[in-house]
Amino acid sequence: GNSVTQMEGPVTLSEEAFLTINCTYTATGYPSLFWYVQYPGEGLQLLLKATKADDKGSNKGFEATYRKETTSFHLEKGSVQVSDSAVYFCALSDRGAGSYQLTFGKGTKLSVIP
Amino acid sequence: GAGVSQSPRYKVAKRGQDVALRCDPISGHVSLFWYQQALGQGPEFLTYFQNEAQLDKSGLPSDRFFAERPEGSVSTLKIQRTQQEDSAVYLCASSLVSGTDYNEQFFGPGTRLTVL
Numbered sequence: 760g761n762s763v764t765q766m767e768g769p770v771t772l773s774e775e776a777f778l779t780i781n782c783t784y785t786a787t788g789y790p791s792l793f794w795y796v797q798y799p800g801e802g803l804q805l806l807l808k809a810t811k812a813d814d815k816g817s818n819k820g821f822e823a824t825y826r827k828e829t830t831s832f833h834l835e836k837g838s839v840q841v842s843d844s845a846v847y848f849c850a851l852s853d854r855g856a857g858s859y860q861l862t863f864g865k866g867t868k869l870s871v872i873p
Numbered sequence: 874g875a876g877v878s879q880s881p882r883y884k885v886a887k888r889g890q891d892v893a894l895r896c897d898p899i900s901g902h903v904s905l906f907w908y909q910q911a912l913g914q915g916p917e918f919l920t921y922f923q924n925e926a927q928l929d930k931s932g933l934p935s936d937r938f939f940a941e942r943p944e945g946s947v948s949t950l951k952i953q954r955t956q957q958e959d960s961a962v963y964l965c966a967s968s969l970v971s972g973t974d975y976n977e978q979f980f981g982p983g984t985r986l987t988v989l
Contacts, residue, residue: 763915795980802877803916803964803980848915852976859976860906860929861966863915 761786765849765864772839772871780834780867782823782849790851792816792825792832793861797846806834806847839871877981879965885987886955894950894984898967905948906978907940908964916964922948955988962986 766781784790794806794816807816812827821836832849849864878897886892898905904923908916909932918932924945933940937956942948952959962985966978 802982803966805977805979808977850915859904859968860918860921860932861908861916861978862918865913865915 761790761851761853761862763849763851763862763864765847766867768846768866769868769870772869774841774871774873775838776871778834778836778839778843778869780847780849780869782832782834782864784830784832784849784851786830786851786853788853790853792823793850793852794821794823794832794834795848795850795863797848797866799845803848839869841871841873844869844871877965877967877979879963879981879984881984882982883985883987885989887989888957889954891951891953892955892986894952894963894986896948896950896965896967896981898946898948898965899969899979900946902967902969902979904968904970904976904978905942906966906968907948907950908966909934910962910964910983912961919950919963952986955986957988960986960988 762785791810793808795803796806807818809816809825815824823834846866846868848866850861852859880895907919910916920940921929922942937953939951962983964983965981968976968978
């Protein structure tokens with residue numbers, strides 16, 4: 760079956776620090792990969808996506824590259840801000856699964872301190 | 874509406890009661906998904922609709938869980954004879970199209986169910 764493993768949290772960083780949240784996946788087909796973010800008190804929002812190998816998704820200074828050879832989709836940001844404090848979820852959608860349901864990791868809570 | 878809405882936002886039920894959770898997807902969205910998110914975990918798939926047809930219910934944990942979308946818009950997730958292990962946040966998501974390898978799912982705020 761499909762699964763997503765992401766780095767355990769919580770992660771606490773100082774403002775302007777470099778962020779990496781690791782994500783690896785297992786899929787029976789050829790999945791699309793996503794990062795979703797949940798800000799405090801808000802619903803899940805799509806942060807970025809990549810649909811094929813070597814694609815780089817980017818948004819709001821965050822980037823992630825679809826690495827098929829290492830089955831990874833690590834999230835990075837060069838300089839985090841306090842406003843980036845949230846829970847980040849790595850997810851996949853397997854086009855072979857029919858319903859395109861999302862399979863999520865457990866989430867990584869990020870806290871950025873001034 | 875502007876986004877996916879869910880009601881109620883919070884529900885407290887006594888063990889054994891039936892509950893009904895409502896989801897209003899974004900107008901015109903063909904696909905609708907329900908997920909269950911336990912505390913400290915990622916969302917887990919429950920069921921999927923394409924218009925009014927329930928095409929996948931493989932994630933429903935037991936036959937106490939039932940979902941419907943009779944007119945292809947609003948959906949209701951019903952849980953019969955609730956148990957404590959049903960306590961979770963129930964998320965609804967909708968997407969514009971179906972049958973594509975990328976479909977952005979837009980999530981509602983969720984309903985937090987607590988079973989006492």
